[in-house]
Amino acid sequence: MDTKPFEPKIVAFMCNWCTYGAADLAGVSRLPYPQNIRPIRVMCSATISPHHILRAFQSGADGVFIGGCHIGDCHYIKGNYMTIKRVAFMEDLLNWFGLEGRLHLEWISSAEAQKFVDVIRRFTEKIRALGPNPIPALLKTPKAIWNGADDEGHCANVA
Amino acid sequence: MKDIVRTWLESGRIDLFLGYRLVDGHPIPHCFSKERLEEVEQLTESLARYPLEKIAHQMLQKDPAVRIGLMARDCTQRSVRVLAAWNQIDMDRIRVLTMSCCPSDAKDKAFCSYLQEPETGPVRKSNGMPSTGDPDDCRVLPAEERLRRWLYEFQKCIKCYGCRDICPVCFCKDCGLEHEDLMDKGVVPPEVPLFHLIRAVHMAGRCVDCGLCEEACPVGIPLRLLYRKVNGIVTDRFGYRVGQTKDQSPFNVLGEFSPLELSSLDD
Incomplete structure (x- = not known):
């Protein structure tokens, strides 16, 4: 039996100008934080489309974290206006x-290394409590999903 | 109705009229023109639905000067407004002729043959999502069960792209669902839930709730319910109702800041 504790995989999209700076600062300040995140640097949090978020979950990510500049501080003036709209929508949908x-x-601004560390720590704990992403497991057990033909007579194409 | 169409065509207010004609007992879309006015006699109103506005859109792409009349249900009118909001058609080139039609969340009251009885057989009941009703009804199920049921529905997909092709407001020239970097090619079923959720995201703030996608789906995925939910989120979050304004949806354009709050990690 696998007795290792569950280690979540978290895809972290971080804005080049703020959150990535905070992560850098956390590094040089030697602040420890969980190693569960897989950082992806993006030029602006608004470049993260719902496609990317969904792709991460499709590929088995247990959590997706997005870090951007505070409202009003966006390097591209209004980029994070779009981010919050998208994420609010995606949260409701998911x-x-x-x-x-x-x-x-x-x-998270580039000066907030401590906030970055706290947020990553708490988010990792939250995902650890939630458990693994259920999608890959559900897709691996087609029989649990398929009971045969549906009411319209369409048959399952179970591999 | 026939008289109106004849008058419009004769007076030159429109060059072409898109409506339905009975062919061998089947109402099929037909383009009536001034040159063949006698065909107007065969114009018919029926329950059949085709995305006439999509045909009009394609005709306008070829010849932007043509003036087109449309036999329009409520959903047709909504999608004409959406297409105009996204600069896909010129409202001056379109004339709609209203016909009676169907109930939908996107308007207050109507009468139609669509959506009468929920079509849920035993397998659908135990494995799938209901195709009618409120999208939030499924909240009674635990999260994992909802997920399992949606995956069941999506795994039926044969990737025919029927939902996209019939959709009156799907007008992109390059489709993300056919992009090699975004979607695996040559696999059936497509990657679920990615494939359907991406389409759902694209429908948010755009779907006119006509239900053609669900009618077109050969395997009966409750797509209308899914798109209703995404549209509902846009309405709740941004106060935008599709097809009722000339504006583009705030979810899809940068625009001004919406006063949304970050969700807390403690929830």
């Missing part, structure tokens, strides 16, 4: 769909 609490957005 909650309804059955992936609750696995997406998180936080504004």
Whole structure:
């Protein structure tokens, strides 16, 4: 039996101008934080489309974290206006769909290394409590999903 | 109705009229023109639905000067407004002729044959999502069960792209669902839930709730319910109702800051 504690995989999209700076600062300040995040540097949090978030979950990420500049501080003036709209929408959609609490957005400026560390720590703990992303497991057990033909007579194409 | 169409065509207010004609007992879309006015006699109103506005959109792409009349249900009118909001058609080139039609969340009251009885057989009941009703009804199920049921529905997909092709407001020239970097090629079913959720995201703030996608789906995925939910989120979050304004949806354009709050990690 696998007795290792569950280590979540978290994809972290971080804005080049703020959150990535905070992560850098956390590094040079030698602040420890969980190693569960897989950082991806993006030029602006607004470049993260719902495609990327969904792709991460499709590929088995247990959580997706997005870090951007505070409102008003965006390097591209209004980029994070779009980010919050998208994330608010995606949170509602994923909650309804059955992936609750696995997406998180936080504004972290490049000076807030301590905030970055705290947020990553708390988010990792939250995902650890939620458990692994259920999608890959559900897709690996087609029989649990398929009971045969549906009421319209369409048959399952179980591999 | 026939008289109106004839008058419009004769007076030159429109060059072409898109409506339905009975062919061998089947109402099929037909383009009526001034040159063949006698065909107007065969114009018919029926329950059949085709995205006439999509045909009009394609005709306008070829010849922007043509003036087109449309036999329009409520959903047709909504999608004409959406297409105009996204600069896909010129409202001056379109004339709509209203016909009676169907109930939908996107308007207050109507009468139609669509959506009468929920079509849920035993397998659908135990494995799938209901195709009618409120999208939030499924909240009674635990999260994992909702996920499992949606994956069941999506795994039926044969990737025919029927939902996209019939959709009156799908007008992009390059489709993300066919992009090699975004979607695996040559695999059936497509990657679920990615494939359907991406389409759902694109429908947010754009879907006119006509239900053609669900009618077109050969395997009966409750797509209308999914798109209703995403549209509902846009309405709740941004106060935008599709097809009722000339503006583009605030979810899809940068625009001004919406006073949304970050969700807390403690929830």
